[in-house]
Amino acid sequence: MKHISVLLEPTINALNIKEDGVYVDCTLGYAGHSSAILKKLKKGKLYAFDQDIDARVYSENVLKNIGNNYEIIPSNFVNLKEELEKRGVTSIDGIMFDLGVSSPQLDDAQRGFSFHLDAPLDMRMDRTLKLTAKEVVNNYSFNDLYRIIKDYGEEKYAKQIARAIEKHREEKEIATTLELKDIISQAVPAKYKRLTHPARRTFQAIRIEVNKELSILPKALNDAIDLLKKDGVIAVITFHSLEDKICQEVFKERSKEDMVLKGMPNVPDEYKPELKILKKIKPSKEELEINKRSRSATLRIAIKQK
Numbered sequence: 001m002k003h004i005s006v007l008l009e010p011t012i013n014a015l016n017i018k019e020d021g022v023y024v025d026c027t028l029g030y031a032g033h034s035s036a037i038l039k040k041l042k043k044g045k046l047y048a049f050d051q052d053i054d055a056r057v058y059s060e061n062v063l064k065n066i067g068n069n070y071e072i073i074p075s076n077f078v079n080l081k082e083e084l085e086k087r088g089v090t091s092i093d094g095i096m097f098d099l100g101v102s103s104p105q106l107d108d109a110q111r112g113f114s115f116h117l118d119a120p121l122d123m124r125m126d127r128t129l130k131l132t133a134k135e136v137v138n139n140y141s142f143n144d145l146y147r148i149i150k151d152y153g154e155e156k157y158a159k160q161i162a163r164a165i166e167k168h169r170e171e172k173e174i175a176t177t178l179e180l181k182d183i184i185s186q187a188v189p190a191k192y193k194r195l196t197h198p199a200r201r202t203f204q205a206i207r208i209e210v211n212k213e214l215s216i217l218p219k220a221l222n223d224a225i226d227l228l229k230k231d232g233v234i235a236v237i238t239f240h241s242l243e244d245k246i247c248q249e250v251f252k253e254r255s256k257e258d259m260v261l262k263g264m265p266n267v268p269d270e271y272k273p274e275l276k277i278l279k280k281i282k283p284s285k286e287e288l289e290i291n292k293r294s295r296s297a298t299l300r301i302a303i304k305q306k
């Protein structure tokens with residue numbers, strides 16, 4: 001399986017894994033980070049979430065060769081707190097998120113994530129859900145399409161692209177990735193085509209909509225912080241400016257200082273802000289050389305102080 005984990009070493013170092021601790025990987029994927037966590041655990045336990053059955057099946061085979069002190073949870077990480085509570089887990093030592101899709105998901109033509117590969121317009125990470133990219137492209141109003149492409153894709157030709165989609169679907173349903181790619185390519189100026197692939201941002205936007213990637217994030221991050229013990233660590237790898245912004249906002253909100261005590265020496269633990277934010281980490285030059293996909297990644301880390 002061609003998958004290189006992004007920011008693996010800095011994430012594992014940040015989690016500061018204790019061999020008897022309880023850790024959660026919210027985005028198991030192809031078990032890169034989870035394997036590294038599990039290798040460091042002796043009496044501890046790893047809980048790993050993924051909403052994609054292919055990722056879970058693959059990773060089960062990887063993790064079972066490392067140890068048996070793990071459980072793979074087949075759920076969206078938005079249900080993190082509820083799923084852990086069902087298992088009697090209410091406090092944890094560390095938690096991580098490596099957001100977005102994995103390279104194997106992108107490279108599997110049938111999943112419909114890639115504009116390079118011909119496939120039905122799908123883009124669901126969880127294929128038990130109903131909303132597909134085809135539904136978004138063919139049934140969303142012009143205004144909704146425009147908003148999604150502009151906001152989630154940060155696409156400057158969002159209006160032209162949404163209009164072109166609207167026009168084409170009046171004649172014939174848009175069914176495949178390559179049909180959509182061609183519609184987008186024809187809707188944008190020729191000079192734009194030379195700078196970047198014109199479909200990249202729109203495909204990203206539709207994927208974010210189908211999987212509700214941004215709307216679930218504030219709840220999931222806040223629940224993750226609630227679950228952390230004192231000195232517990234949260235590590236979040238983002239690939240998109242909007243998801244990174246959400247992460248920054250949640251961290252900021254939970255690290256607000258008491259204005260009266262601000263700047264005072266020896267503040268007792270109970271008056272400290274809940275979270276201490278560490279410096280963000282970007283991939284090293286060496287990592288960028290071996291994995292181009294890591295280019296847009298940012299690792300944000302925070303420690304629970306009480």
Ligand SMILES: C[S@@+](CC[C@H](N)C(=O)[O-])C[C@H]1O[C@@H](n2cnc3c(N)ncnc32)[C@H](O)[C@@H]1O
Pocket residue numbers: 003004005006026027028029030031032033034049050051052055075076077078098099100101102103125216
């Ligand atoms: C970037 S990959 C993770 C790669 C992993 N860290 C590794 O090293 O192999 C993201 C994974 O998280 C899953 N995922 C994304 N959003 C999710 C969500 N809201 N709930 C559960 N799983 C999610 C995807 O299905 C994908 O397998």
